Amino acid sequence: MFDVKTVEIEWGGKTLKLETGRIARQADGAVLATYGETVVLCAVTAAKSVKEGQDFFPLTVHYQEKFSAAGRIPGGFFKRERGATEKETLTSRLIDRPVRPLFPEGFYNEINVIAQVLSFDGESEPDIVAMVAASAALTLSGVPFMGPIGAARIGYKDGEYQLNPSMDEVKEGELDLVVAATHDAVMMVESEAKELSEEVMLGAVEFAHAACREVTDAIIKLAEQAAKDPWEMAPQADLSAAKQKLKDLIGADIAAAYKLTDKSARSNALNEARAKAKEAFADATPQDQMAAQKLMKKLEAEIVRGAILKDGSRIDGRTTTQIRPIEAMVGFLPRTHGSALFTRGETQSICTTTLGTKDSEQMIDGLTGLSYESFMLHYNFPPYSVGEVGRFGAPGRREVGHGKLAWRALHPVLPSKDEFPYTIRVLSDITESNGSSSMATVCGGSLSMMDAGVPLKRPVSGIAMGLILEGSEFAVLSDILGDEDHLGDMDFKVAGTSEGITTMQMDIKIAGITREIMAQALAQAKEGRAHILGEMAKALGEVRTELSAHAPRIETIQIDKSKIREVIGTGGKVIREIVAETGAKVDIDDEGLIKISSSDLSQIEAAKNWILGIVEEAEVGKIYNGKVVNLVDFGAFVNFMGGKDGLVHVSEIRNERVEKVADVLSEGQEVKVKVLEIDPRGKVRLSMRVVDQETGEELEDTRPAREPRERGERGDRGERRPRRDGDGGRGRGGDRGGDRGERSGGGGRGRGRPERSEGGEGGGDAGLPDFITGEN
Structure with a gap:
């Protein structure tokens, strides 16, 4: 019934199995990927036609974790999977970023990629398996996908790289790096590192690329057995004449616009040129008008890229390695626990740090069970930051992704929970944006935490690098603008301390990024980070030693x-x-x-x-602060050390005689006491008279010590007598005390209360331990 095709490889110590033909057969492409006991199903569907007037590529990736995959029932009221969690959103982006550039220009059919985790072994994150499954499903679907890609996670411990380490190994190691790549080129890098060098990071990317090739080879083998016929692409119209017309009409205007260093002035000049072009094509068909808009963007890219490659002239007049002016300040918000305003060129972020208790930790309900996160970083990008009118509401995928990137940059330098037992929340509000607001968040977030007194290991700075590549010519750009990002070939973000890299993220728009280009980008980024750290130190060079007065x-x-x-x-x-x-x-x-x-x-x-x-246990001879909790005729019970009570006998209140305890002490009174004795039953004997009640210092005991009596001096126990009322015996209360007083030939030790005692000489202190009666 099923025409099942499979491919298996041994990869990273486990078997990777790709299967198709059994499940989701109505999808254009469906692959069940199994790695160990983790299973992910990915299905791809593509629209067969394009909506009229559509001029963008509507690719949507959804990654979902089924709680049943780990044998769990979702928490909360509804008990079912609902909206995407932060992790699901980040993994969806992880799949989207490397596959999007591999669709041909002009392909506008809507595509859905849906990856679902069906089984989870609890050892390795399922995101890598989902990326592999998505790549395989797209390859089999027949859509014009210039893949496949492979994906791998790399760890680093004791100088060795690890392929697809377990979650525990990642925590214990120094690196968590995810790479997606075709057989020939790296397409995406996402990482968190514990201050590793550029050489180690570059080596990890190369190690991952080799592992990705094993996966792409396996996908190609599966495609040879089960791939659908490739879609026929409509021939592209010859637009060379229209392009030349635009160049003659507005080429000079565009070149002049990109020489304006102010973003607003440049934007206005470009809008005027576009309006001029739109007017020139007013009588053309809607298709030709849409094509003219595309040509306009291409023309802008050619002019900007050509100027950079030809003479190193950038949009705002900087050299390829120059960083925009930086201004930073801290503590400018009076009621926050820590705050910083970080401005780099036309990019600006207000970062605030809030310290909380354990109650403020974020509870996360996922496949691995309930977990708690004590460090949060939230990034907001309101439309006014780019001078636009737009949606303002809940954070989207971009905001979640940028926030997580900054989180990875700062997380490795945080103190341990033993050193700093606070929950930390960093909030970044972007108030201006023209390139790399996520790296501004890293810099501002670092400063705001230092302002709040969070003892970071070292300050962290971040920088975004760009690339212009034409054939064998290339230029690596430091601290890119927004337009340089859009018109360039690479978005490469690096953050770290003076000691090494803490995060690295790279998205490639073209194939062909060589080791030489990556090495130069990392070296240039290192210089830029050092410069930015120096500018940050002008605002605050060291962590504040005192917390804010408003912080818990x-x-x-x-x-x-x-x-x-x-x-x-x-x-x-x-x-x-x-x-x-x-x-x-x-x-x-x-x-x-x-x-x-x-x-x-x-x-x-x-x-x-x-x-x-x-x-704690009380120590004999130690002085404690206490509180009188009960008064009795023979002394006072004092609570000390929070949860312990002891007796201050009337003879230990003062050196002089105390007739009535209530004349000297009152309940609730604060006193200072010294522990004299702890009997085997844990009863504590205290003294006030040997402690200065003002200073708490010990006083010399001037009272003459009593001579201890030998046991024989207390007399014979006497002849045992039958019990009778009123004559002691072994009855309750004072009778028992009186009887025992007679029998012992001395002071009674009965358990009765003194006011009820009626028998024997010892009835007065009957029933109390020796240290209460003052006897030795």
Whole structure:
């Protein structure tokens, strides 16, 4: 029934299997890709006709993770997959970016690429499998796709590259790099690195390209068995005459416009030239008018590219390596925890940093289960930043992608949670844009975190590089403008510190980027990053040592895991009481790490002392702050160390005699006490008289010490007598005390209360330990 075709290769220690003909047979192309126990289905459909007047290529890529793939049910109220998550959006972009340039110019048929994760083994991210499946499905579909592409993830640890490392290996390593490439050329690079050198990064790209070739060869083998007939492309009309007409009409105007360094003036001049061209083609057919618009863009590209290659003259008059003027300032927003305004030429970003507690962490529900992210970076691109009227609302795919790129750049230099136990949110609002707003976000985000007191390992700067390539001639451009990005052949972004690269992203619009070009771009980017770091240091050279007065304070305590239950209490009773009484937030994890947070340091200190009082053991001879919690005739019970009580006997309150405890102490009174003794049952004996109640310093004990009595001095126990009421015996209360007093021949040690004692000489202090009665 099924005409199934498969190809298998051993790749990165696992079997990669590509299958078609069994599932989604009504799609133009469908491939089931299996790698280990991860399975991704990708289906491609293409419209057979083009809408009238359409002049763009409507390619849409959707990547979706099915929770059932990992044996999970989605969290939340609806219990089904809904809108795309951030990860799904980023993976959709990861597939889109390398395949889009591989469709021929003039192909405007709508195409849907839908990749769904059906099984997930929990070891490696499924994005690479999805990219391979999408490439294979497009290759089999018959649409004019100039692929296939392969994709690979590369790790780096102990000086060795790793092909498709597991998620744990990526975390432990120094690199997470994804490359997509045809057999001949690299098309896309996306990465996060722990300050690696240009040589290591370039080597990783070459290592990945070799691995991609294995995949493209496997896809070609599958296509030889199952590819559909290729679509016939309509012949392209000869537009040379129309192009020459435009060149004669507005060529000089375009050249003059691109010599204007101000973006607004240049835009106005170009609009005038376009209006002039539109008027010249007013009587032409709609198809010819649309073709003229395309020719206009080509003419602009030729003029700009030619000027750069011929004499190195860029749109704004800079040299190929020159960076636009930079101005940075920090702390200009009074109520934020950290802020920075970063301006480079006509690109500007307001970056703010907000510090929060563990409660502010982002909860992520994905294939690997619930996880929590304590560092967030959000990027916004309002239409006014480019002087336009447009949609203003929820962030789109572009905003999510640019934000994640800046996140990758800054993430490697963040302190560990032990060093800085805060949740960090960086917000970048682009207020002006003319090239590389994502790299402005990196620079502004770094400065705003330093302004907030986040102890970064080193400041991070970023730069966008461009490329003009014509045959064997090329020019690498530093700090590209928006127009240079649109008219160029490469968008290459590099961010890092003085020690190395933290992220690298590259999108290639043409095949043919050589190792020589990439090496020059990396070297030029290194010089540019160093220059930008120097300009940033003028605004703020070092991390602020003090947090903002408006930021919460967090203090951590590590306790033994066996004590966690005591701090939490039955049903959370103890920890709730600590929070309610002190006003501080208290979080405790399974390893015994406690985070106490509040904007009031006194609240943190109170909660900390309370917790330490629960988990620490009192030390004999040590002085503590305490609070009187109960008065009795023979002394006062004092709470100290937060959760421990001890007795200050009436004889230990003052050196002079105290007739009535209530005359000297009151409940709630703050006192300073010294631990005199802890008996085997944990009962604590305290003293106030040997501590200066003002300074907390220990005083010399001037009271003469009592001579300890030998056990024999206390007399014989006497003859045992039968119990009888009113005569001690072993009855309850004072009777027991009286009886034991007679039997011992000395002071009674019965358990009865003194006010109820009726028997024997020892009835007065009956039932109390020796240290309460003052006896030794």
